[in-house]
Amino acid sequence: MKESQTIAAISTPPGEGGIGIIRISGAEALSIGAKILRHPSGKQIKSWPERVVRLGYVVDQDNEPIDEVIYFYFKERRSYTGEDLLEIQGHGGYQNLKKILTTVFQAGARPAEPGEFTKRAFLNGRLDLTQAEAVIDLIRARTDLAQRVALNQLRGRLAQVIKEQEEKLMALLVPIEAALDFPEDEIPELQRNEALNEVNNVRQRLKQLLDSADRGIILRDAATVVIAGRPNVGKSSLLNQLLGEERAIVTPIPGTTRDFVSEIIDLEGVPVRLIDTAGVRQSDDPVEKAGVEKARQLMTEADLVLAIFDAATPLTPEDHALIDFLSAKPALIILNKTDLPVQVTVESLQSAFPQAKFLSISALTGAGINELKTLIRDELIGSEGLAEQPALVTRVRHKEAIEEAIELLTLVVQGIAEEWSEDLLAVNLRAALDALGQISGRAVSEEIINEIFAQFCIGK
Ligand code: GDP
Ligand code: ZN
Numbered sequence: 001m002k003e004s005q006t007i008a009a010i011s012t013p014p015g016e017g018g019i020g021i022i023r024i025s026g027a028e029a030l031s032i033g034a035k036i037l038r039h040p041s042g043k044q045i046k047s048w049p050e051r052v053v054r055l056g057y058v059v060d061q062d063n064e065p066i067d068e069v070i071y072f073y074f075k076e077r078r079s080y081t082g083e084d085l086l087e088i089q090g091h092g093g094y095q096n097l098k099k100i101l102t103t104v105f106q107a108g109a110r111p112a113e114p115g116e117f118t119k120r121a122f123l124n125g126r127l128d129l130t131q132a133e134a135v136i137d138l139i140r141a142r143t144d145l146a147q148r149v150a151l152n153q154l155r156g157r158l159a160q161v162i163k164e165q166e167e168k169l170m171a172l173l174v175p176i177e178a179a180l181d182f183p184e185d186e187i188p189e190l191q192r193n194e195a196l197n198e199v200n201n202v203r204q205r206l207k208q209l210l211d212s213a214d215r216g217i218i219l220r221d222a223a224t225v226v227i228a229g230r231p232n233v234g235k236s237s238l239l240n241q242l243l244g245e246e247r248a249i250v251t252p253i254p255g256t257t258r259d260f261v262s263e264i265i266d267l268e269g270v271p272v273r274l275i276d277t278a279g280v281r282q283s284d285d286p287v288e289k290a291g292v293e294k295a296r297q298l299m300t301e302a303d304l305v306l307a308i309f310d311a312a313t314p315l316t317p318e319d320h321a322l323i324d325f326l327s328a329k330p331a332l333i334i335l336n337k338t339d340l341p342v343q344v345t346v347e348s349l350q351s352a353f354p355q356a357k358f359l360s361i362s363a364l365t366g367a368g369i370n371e372l373k374t375l376i377r378d379e380l381i382g383s384e385g386l387a388e389q390p391a392l393v394t395r396v397r398h399k400e401a402i403e404e405a406i407e408l409l410t411l412v413v414q415g416i417a418e419e420w421s422e423d424l425l426a427v428n429l430r431a432a433l434d435a436l437g438q439i440s441g442r443a444v445s446e447e448i449i450n451e452i453f454a455q456f457c458i459g460k
Helices: 029-036 094-106 116-123 129-140 144-154 157-181 189-211 213-221 235-249 286-301 317-326 346-350 369-381 396-417 422-440 446-454
Strands: 007-010 017-025 054-059 065-074 085-092 223-228 260-267 270-276 304-310 331-336 357-360
Touching (some): 007 094, 116 129, 129 157, 144 157, 144 213, 189 396, 223 286, 223 369, 235 331, 346 357, 396 422
Antiparallel strands (some): 017 085
């Protein structure tokens, strides 16, 4: 069976490093260790104390030394993977580590697939699926805030909340299913009321999770912020102000010449991808029209649009076209060039955007840029501390499962109130449980599991 085979991989990134780590996980970890590791004296290793760091040599099949290493052993059930695990730290260099790994393979291990160590940890019950997902989120986190939220998830905060709801629903389901098996003991009225309360409690808790999901997803995936405005209003200047010293990493979007997309930047803890559009223009030129379409599409898909207007020039038809287009979209209205004599006032724009937030800045002098950053952060994730939340949803996958569970529980509530048959209640309760099981991993398809771990790097 593939799962039971012992796997090995280099767990440190490629390239030169002070050390490089090779991990071996599976039932044969120690027998492989015995074949390839030697005491500093050259003797065979007979004892393998747990969690003790030891010095030694890796040798090849001809007993020739390959590298001086330290190694340690974790016993099954007490290791990261839940299997026997041997970790070898050699000198970090490509040839060196490749030679060690080749020796490990010759001794009986097979190459680990991406994320396979963590996948085994999940399959062996060391982590639930939210915790396993948090491993990759922690590795990929781009801001301090995103890193802290991932750590909370790794420590099981979301897992705990989901598990509690699962247990509550299970406690309801068990007596209903029992009543179905013994129809003469009907569920008395009182229990129906209790059941109603309990289902409503679970539904309430899930709704709370859902409320913060969009903000959580932004922290994990990064927000897309589009800078829009007619030519010359100062889009590129503002982009540079927001990028600060990260200016050097602005790169063109492939396939376009006038749009620029930034690498993901850390905007007050929020990972943000900034896009400078070509501007929404009124034009009959087909090339220009394509640009307008592209800009509109970017604005439609954005988490937030920064709409820039030039305070020093009266509004043009193009400005009005932008105002019309943005009327119902999440946008911050920015009046730029306020260092110059002002022709356009906040008041004149306010009537067009009764809901929007306004800010006056100068992309030339930098005035108002810090306020703008705070405003962008607040629009994207709110001002309260997301990292301090007891649990946060950071994946679309989780959000959808929670939505599904809430829908099913709403049916259950209706069913209890309308005195539906027990088996109908049981079916919907069971389905709600399974929706939550997609999050915890208790009820998730192998396909989804494989998809999740395929996003990992090899060696994790
Ligand atoms: P874009 O076409 O919207 O990207 O505009 P740019 O950022 O290229 O700016 C157009 C011109 O306006 C440049 O000459 C900038 O130096 C100038 N500019 C941009 N922002 C300001 C500002 O806040 N104040 C002043 N005085 N000039 C600005
Ligand atoms: Zn520009």
